[in-house]
Amino acid sequence: METNRIVILGAGESGVGAAMLAKKHGFDVFVSDFGAIADRYKSALEELNISFEEKQHTDNLILNATEVIKSPGIPATAPIIKALVKNKIPVISEIEFAKRYTKAKTICITGSNGKSTTTMLTYHILKNAGVNVGLGGNIGQSFAAQVSTTEFDWYVLEISSFMLDDMFDFKADIAVLLNITADHLDRYDYKLENYAASKMRIIQNQTENDVFIYCADDDETNKALKETKVNAKQYPFSIRKKIETGAYLENQTIHINTQPKQQLTMSITELALQGKHNIYNSMASGIVAKVLELRNETIRESMGNFKNIEHRLEFVAKISDVIYINDSKATNVNSTWYALESVGTDVVLIMGGVDKGNDYDMLKDLVRSKVRAIVCMGKDNKRIHEAFEDDVEIIVNTFSANEAVQVAYHLAKKGNTVLLSPACASFDLFKNYEDRGNQFKAAVKEL
Template sequence: MKERIVILGAGESGTGAALLAKAKGYDVFVSDQGQIKEKYKAELKQHGIAFEEGLHTEDQILNASLIIKSPGIPEKAEIIKKVKYAHISIIDEIEFAYRYIGDSKIAAITGTNGKTTTTLLTYHLMKSAGMSVALAGNVGFSMARQVAQQKFDWYVLEMSSFQLDGTETFKPDIGILLNITPDHLDRYEYNMQNYVNSKFQLIENMEPQQHFIYYADDAVIATDLKTRAVVPQEVAVSLNPASGVPVRFDGEKMTFDIAGKRFSIAQSETTLKGPHNLINTMASVSAAVLAGVEVEAIKEGLKTFKNAPHRLEPVGTIKGIEFVNDSKATNVDSVVYALGSYDKPLVWIAGGIDKGNDYNLIKEDVKKKVKVLICLGKDNEKLKKAFGGVVPEIQETQSVPELVRMALKAGREGDVVLLSPACASFDLFRNYEDRGDQFRKAVAELKKEIEGK
């Protein structure tokens, strides 16, 4: 009799896991408490995989020998409690896929901020150098789907703490930890150390020949490393010229002394701006070197990289004023990075659903750089209270086309209009992508109207 695997959640991750489980000869059942997207239903049907939606039928789930759950399902969910009570093993799709990669290698990236950029850049540097590499995890297609369909030499994974929580034997050949700041604490019993431990699950199983790249200036990482036995080879990255670590910014260039290679790269030779992207770039370049990419190929790759949308994305220039979409900045830490990326006067657009922000973290930068704050949200009182008297002028709107006109009127040639909201988007938008897309579209339409192009 075939071993039975039940998959909870039928998004990209769950569907990918189902395809891999079916390909490996398991009896597979998929259960989603919500509605399954049509494209995933069609795939499940095409591969003869049984599924249900709108409920979890316990009789069909609790007879499994292994459960693969979506990272979005919390431990406190009723069905998970029952699975645990039945002593059925629960893992994540990435852990499942990892068990079938053979001699392929993994570079895994985590951190509270900067994961996506670093993952995409690492993938780009390897791919543009001609390596056999797949992009997976929180970006691209699920790892399980790709393992099921094709063999790659390398998998570059963006991993959230939720995905790391679902690993048991998983160990990347290269692990990158960018930073740790409070986030998702509702999933970690409001205990910061639980969240820190989740991030460090990245290196839990790593071996001496493998490499752990981390940002040495991050206070949380630095403190935790003092009490933690680290088995893989450490590659510290720092913005401090005096740090003496192998990969650092010397005040002018990023310098690398890694895997027997010594070289330097100026940020102007890359497509990314801001100090946070120095960290991301140093981590990605280090990973690429360790994966075997030649330095010249890395330098070429850095010139052609395009970041994911909604991350300090230039979306147009009108009357000499640059409009930048940083809609992905849904917390204050992300806005710190955004403000640090520009020396020009800013018209700053912020607002939405506040996630318990401490605006004191950015008050000094805002005071120095922001000439006008435009609040885009249903309730802007906290923002107005925080920055009244700090910013010379505060305006507000709930309309994106009006917002863009207000910003153009407030700016002067050489200024930057920066959408970096510090808040979630759900009061006025479907998600941060929708917010950024609407902003990009409104800028393009206003530009066309003014310039007639």
């Protein structure tokens, strides 16, 4: 019998990881990327003797696949995906593929906002408690690459809706859904319910032995839950109401109950992550830790000493009594809302970039009450001007991180915060949100 042929579309972190794992298990592997492949990934493929192509998709090298693993970034509307579907060739995600080859249990974290922070915090707590744990998914090293080289007992995986769309038999042992807000609607026919249905796939295939952790304060989650059968044991969390089994906030103290008489309490002032949204993130991570029966002291200690990820509400500098914060990872409106909500001073807001069909209405109240000026950074800022011309006196256009920082520096008064929180993707002026954040930080350091 001939070897099964696995074709991988996209040669980034996840694609190359999938190629490593497929090669290890004796498949005939071919990697195809419509763009250019980064040098480090090219040399990784060459080292493993895996054939690949870049800057094109050659139909006859792809449509002979037994199965295709695609990068989460490739939409279902791409011509090559349409051709695969027409030829009835299964298309799956790297996560789906990797799970077949590991006995490790998975903690899968999704949501429109806070998933990177919650994934990192959960991993930090587990690692400090001595759990043999890996970190992967949308963050860090690819899940498949780790499955091919390491043996972990648990993985904490950050899972995007795009990944979930290509996951079918995969099951999360512990699923966490933080929130559902309008994001990436361009991939979901501009319908929030389609995007919500995608997020709910995080609990597919779960049994009563599994765990589902979700935010009881999130309207869209509650709406979607009415339409969904949940088999897993549920642990909701809330900052608005008391919850018997799960987590809640009362008098500035978080209470986490997963078993009778095993409560964990912690004052929110002790949390490393401040701001309302981070109380939710900390509750979600805390429930995971309690479900795994980790010791309260260990959980408290880790939740108190965690350092947040780069480009997410990252303190850059304080210059002439003005604080500069890099929140370049805020690529949607909701993230920017969270950022504004967590800053305690008046703000000069740097925003803009590639607009994904954004609805800026949810920002209006915060902009009116907190934002002194908006500095737009992007090729086309028309929508931002239209959205906020009645809410803020000054809106300025700039076309580089350097220019944006210079303008913000002159607009900011003592005691203000200059906040880069774009609410948009970065591809018009930058390689990615990391590049945007790094250029912003470099510009601030030159002031």
